Amino acid sequence: MDRKEYITQSQLKQRYAGISDMTVWRWIRAGRLPEPALFGNRNYFDLAELDEADRRAKEQYRLARENAPKHAPPPRKTNTEIVTE
Structure with a gap:
């Protein structure tokens, strides 16, 4: 039987x-971290679930970098386009 390992908050x-x-709870709410298990009056996080969440986040980051939108700089105005009064 596999034994689960937990860490405290x-x-x-x-x-x-x-x-x-606050960042811990924001990351949980955003789905970046798994929900903790409540034993007694304390939160514990499953190490295997944290490792999986880290792998997912790393893969999402890698894909976002590969598929980043390519932005072109805005066109520059020439002297003839500048209107003076």
């Missing part, structure tokens, strides 16, 4: 470079 914040509690 404090450990989760350290995993992501010291993010705040």
Whole structure:
């Protein structure tokens, strides 16, 4: 039987470079992080689910970079196009 490993919210914040509690909840609400399991009065995050969420985020980022829209700079006005009064 596979044994699940969990980390606390404090450990989760350290995993992501010291993010705040508010960022944790924003990422959960946005779907970037999985919902925590509540044991007793504390939130615990499944390491396997976090690893999968990181893989998904990395893949989405890679695809977004590959398919980034190509923007052309706006056309420049020439001296004859500038109207002076």
